[in-house]
Amino acid sequence: MPSQNVRVHVYGWLLLMPAAILLIAFTHFPTVATLVQSLFTTGTATRPAAFVGAENYQIMLEDDVFWQVVQNNIWYAVGTIPVSIAIAILMAVWVNARLPARGLVRMAYFTPTVLPMIAVANIWLFFYTPDIGLIDQVVSLFGGGSHNWLGDPDTVLGCIIVITIWKEAGFFMIFYLAALQSLPPELEEAAHLEGASRWYYFRRVTFPLLMPTTLFVLINAVINSFKLVDQLFILTKGGPDNASSLLLYYIYEVAFSFFDEAYAATLTVVLLAVLAVISVGQFLLLDKRIHYR
Amino acid sequence: MGAVRGLETGAAWLLALLWVLPLLYAFWSAFHPAEYATRFDLLAPLTLDNFREAWSQAPFARYYLNTFLLVTSVLAAQFVLCTLAAYAFARFEFVGRELAFALVLVQLMIMPEVLIVENYTTMSKLGLVDTITGIGLPYMASAFGIFLLRQTFKTVPKELEEAARVEGCSMLQVLWKVYIPLARPTYVAYGLVSVSYHWNNFLWPLVITNSVETRPLTVGLAIFGAPESGVEWSIITAGTLLAVAPLLIAFLLFQRQFVQSFMHAGIK
Numbered sequence: 001m002p003s004q005n006v007r008v009h010v011y012g013w014l015l016l017m018p019a020a021i022l023l024i025a026f027t028h029f030p031t032v033a034t035l036v037q038s039l040f041t042t043g044t045a046t047r048p049a050a051f052v053g054a055e056n057y058q059i060m061l062e063d064d065v066f067w068q069v070v071q072n073n074i075w076y077a078v079g080t081i082p083v084s085i086a087i088a089i090l091m092a093v094w095v096n097a098r099l100p101a102r103g104l105v106r107m108a109y110f111t112p113t114v115l116p117m118i119a120v121a122n123i124w125l126f127f128y129t130p131d132i133g134l135i136d137q138v139v140s141l142f143g144g145g146s147h148n149w150l151g152d153p154d155t156v157l158g159c160i161i162v163i164t165i166w167k168e169a170g171f172f173m174i175f176y177l178a179a180l181q182s183l184p185p186e187l188e189e190a191a192h193l194e195g196a197s198r199w200y201y202f203r204r205v206t207f208p209l210l211m212p213t214t215l216f217v218l219i220n221a222v223i224n225s226f227k228l229v230d231q232l233f234i235l236t237k238g239g240p241d242n243a244s245s246l247l248l249y250y251i252y253e254v255a256f257s258f259f260d261e262a263y264a265a266t267l268t269v270v271l272l273a274v275l276a277v278i279s280v281g282q283f284l285l286l287d288k289r290i291h292y293r
Numbered sequence: 294m295g296a297v298r299g300l301e302t303g304a305a306w307l308l309a310l311l312w313v314l315p316l317l318y319a320f321w322s323a324f325h326p327a328e329y330a331t332r333f334d335l336l337a338p339l340t341l342d343n344f345r346e347a348w349s350q351a352p353f354a355r356y357y358l359n360t361f362l363l364v365t366s367v368l369a370a371q372f373v374l375c376t377l378a379a380y381a382f383a384r385f386e387f388v389g390r391e392l393a394f395a396l397v398l399v400q401l402m403i404m405p406e407v408l409i410v411e412n413y414t415t416m417s418k419l420g421l422v423d424t425i426t427g428i429g430l431p432y433m434a435s436a437f438g439i440f441l442l443r444q445t446f447k448t449v450p451k452e453l454e455e456a457a458r459v460e461g462c463s464m465l466q467v468l469w470k471v472y473i474p475l476a477r478p479t480y481v482a483y484g485l486v487s488v489s490y491h492w493n494n495f496l497w498p499l500v501i502t503n504s505v506e507t508r509p510l511t512v513g514l515a516i517f518g519a520p521e522s523g524v525e526w527s528i529i530t531a532g533t534l535l536a537v538a539p540l541l542i543a544f545l546l547f548q549r550q551f552v553q554s555f556m557h558a559g560i561k
Contacts, residue, residue, distance in 0.1 A: 011464060012387025019378035020393070022434035027400045030411030037411070087308075094305040101306070107548050108309035111316060114544045114551065115537050116493035118511045122518045122533045123319045126526055132331045134318065170312065171555070178556045198297075227406060230495040233515055248407070248496075255410045256500060264410045275402045 031272060037265035049262070056266040066267070068242050069250045072157060076246060077225035079161035080168065085217055087169040089210070092176030093202070106177075109170040117167065121234035124163050125150075128235075150236055153243035160244050163231055168224065172217045179213040180206070219282045226274060247271055323531040330527050343531035347517070350524065352505050353535055356513035362425050363498075363509050364491045370433040371487060372480065378434070379442030380468050384454070394443075400436035406496045413500055423507050428498045432491065438483055441558060445479040446472050482554035489551075492540050510536040 038056050043049030060066050095106045112120065127134045128149040136146050149155050183206070191201040229249040232238055238245030238253065245253075248271065255264035322330045323344065329337040347353070381387070382394055405412060412431055413422070421427035449472055457467045473480075495511040502508045508516075514536045518529045544551050 008385055009387040012381045012385030012390065015377040015381035015385065016387075016393060019374040019397075019434035019439060022374065022430070023397060023400060023436070025415065026405055026412055026431035026434075027403055027408070028396065030408040030415065031399075031403060033411045033414075034408065091308070094301065094308075097301075099302060099305055103548075105305055105309040106552070107545070108313045110548075110552060111313060111541075111544070113555070114489055114493075114540055115316075116495065116511050116514075118493075118495050118515050118518075119533045119537045120315070122514065122529055123315045125518075126322075126330075126530075127315070127318075134331075137331065166312070166315070174552055174556045223402070227404065230511075233495070233499070234518060252409065252496070252500070255413070261410060261414075268407065268410055271407055272403065275407065279402045 034265045034268045034272065037262055038269050040262055042260050042262040056262055059263065060266050060270075065242050065245070065250065069245050069247050070270075072243070072245060073226065073247050075157055076161060076164075077222060079158070080164045080225055081218065081221040083161075084165045084169045084172060084221060085214065087165065088172035088217065089176055089207075091169060091173040092180055093206075095173070096177060096180045109173055111170065112167045113171040115167075117228065117230035118234060120163060120167055121231040124159075124231075125235055128159055150244075151240055153240055156236055156240065156244040160231060160235065163235075164224075164228060167228075168221065172221070175213050175217055176210060179210050183209060215282075215285055219278060222278055223275070226271060247274075319530045319534060322527050323534050325527070327525055327527040343527045344535065346525075346528045347532035347535060350528065351513060351517040351532060353510075353513070353532070355505055356508060356510045356536075357539075359425060359507060360492060360509040360511075363428055364488050366425065367429040367432055367491050368484060368487055370429070371435050371438050372484075374434050375438030375442050375483075376468070376473065378439045379446055380472060382439065382443045383446035383449075397436045397439055400434075401440070405431035406494075409497060409500050412497075416501060422501060423503050425507055427501045428507070428509065429491075431497065435487070437558075438487070441479055441483050442476060445476040449475050478557070481550070482557040485551055485554040486558045489540060 037049075039051060039053060040049040041047075041052055041056075091109045095102060095109065099105060130136055130148045130151075131146045133149075135149065136144075139145075139147070147155070149159050187205060188201065191205060196204075226247060229246050229252070232244060232246065232249045236244040238249050242250075247267065251264050251267045251271065254260050254267060321333070324339050324341070325337045326340055326342070378397070382390065382397075408431075416422050416427045416430075419427075421430065453471050453475075454467055457471050462470060492509075493511060494509075495515065498509050499512050499515070502512055505513075514532060517524065517532050524532075
């Protein structure tokens with residue numbers, strides 16, 4: 001019997017082995033290596049990497065661009081998350097109701113999800129073009145002047161936020177749709193018999209019941225706001241003057257345009273710390289508040 | 294009540310129109326001569342010249358091939374690796390299972406695109422910079438896939454496994470004959486999500502590739518459509534549509550399947 005037992009352990013580990021090797025090589029090892037690298041200088045052919053302790057972090061705290069990028073990323077998150085969640089709920093409620101041409105409407109909402117961000121940015125780039133772009137054309141109909149939407153530090157981040165909302169809302173919609181479809185129909189009938197308005201019903205019944213979905217979507221949205229930077233490569237390259245640069249984009253620039261690996265690693269540590277905080281938050285929120293209330 | 298419903302229907306349609314407008318606009322500009330890119334005239338002549346131009350200005354055929362190779366190799370590897378690992382987690386009580394599973398889930402948070410700097414160093418040590426294997430390798434062991442399949446395998450009744458054992462099936466035969474067939478819907482859902490993800494993925498492929506022979510469509514498109522490339526607008530939209538066409542057509546044909554797959558994959 002003990003030999004049988006040993007076999008189970010061995011089989012278990014053997015089955016896991018191929019995936020485990022790749023996960024260690026490309027997730028766990030680089031995470032640790034990033035932490036280590038952030039404590040060294042960038043090595044060159046003539047000058048090997050030297051241990052400098054917290055010096056890279058010191059440099060980071062004194063780097064104006066870093067603070068600008070952090071600030072941008074917070075605005076990016078604040079700008080995209082609540083609006084895309086609100087639109088997603090609205091879309092889901094509409095598509096879940098008896099709506100003429102419902103299939104078409106749902107398809108329209110969901111389509112941006114299957115498009116690559118690069119293609120989306122290519123299309124939107126033209127909307128934002130001064131004078132001939134679609135937005136300036138519409139503005140000029142109402143007597144407005146031309147505006148360099150992506151060239152103005154005051155509007156550029158807003159432009160990026162709009163695109164991200166457009167891309168994400170339909171994706172989040174499907175999770176709400178799934179949740180709405182799992183609600184018992186008797187609830188709405190009962191509320192209707194009681195004479196509750198639809199808004200009242202939504203506010204007091206549907207919305208609270210959608211809470212687990214909202215948290216799930218919220219966490220995904222927060223992660224996305226730190227991960228989704230593809231559009232910057234086409235639209236702004238982080239400019240003008242870093243006004244639209246985000247943390248991951250800055251990491252890319254530092255590593256692959258300025259070739260400063262050590263500083264890129266230091267910035268990556270900040271990103272990893274943010275993701276760690278999100279995981280802890282997810283663990284606490286999802287496990288306690290939602291299931292055991 | 295009726296009026297409110299009507300208003301809501303109108304609003305829902307308006308939002309739908311707003312949501313497809315960018316794409317409709319891309320179609321408009323791609324299928325018309327450049328001078329109509331900003332002038333909307335229903336009688337404007339249709340043309341395929343923009344597509345012809347885009348096709349001749351960038352090696353789209355090669356990009357298609359690269360993306361196809363990338364997506365299929367990643368998917369095949371993910372199916373094999375995630376199936377084996379999920380089977381281990383679902384049915385084998387080995388030492389350190391819980392800890393190993395927790396370590397796998399770390400990848401749900403720290404996705405490979407966050408670790409571009411270190412992963413690039415690793416790839417250059419392995420000599421895999423600028424190869425299609427190099428683009429796909431960090432994604433092949435997918436925590437998401439392992440998690441999804443483990444959940445599905447756990448719902449398979451033990452009796453089925455025991456019956457197969459009685460008939461003399463080995464462990465791997467049980468996996469092949471009992472678990473995998475029963476998990477088919479999960480494979481379809483995961484497959485669609487994975488294909489869409491890797492068809493559209495950009496940052497890591499951009500970092501790790503530097504030649505036409507390896508670049509996937511997204512990276513090729515970014516180079517082709519970059520404002521400094523000076524390519525005419527209508528031709529860029531034509532190129533953009535070329536790049537998204539296969540996935541978009543698949544989505545339009547199998548819309549229900551796509552939506553359900555994303556749903557299925559997200560809820561687990």
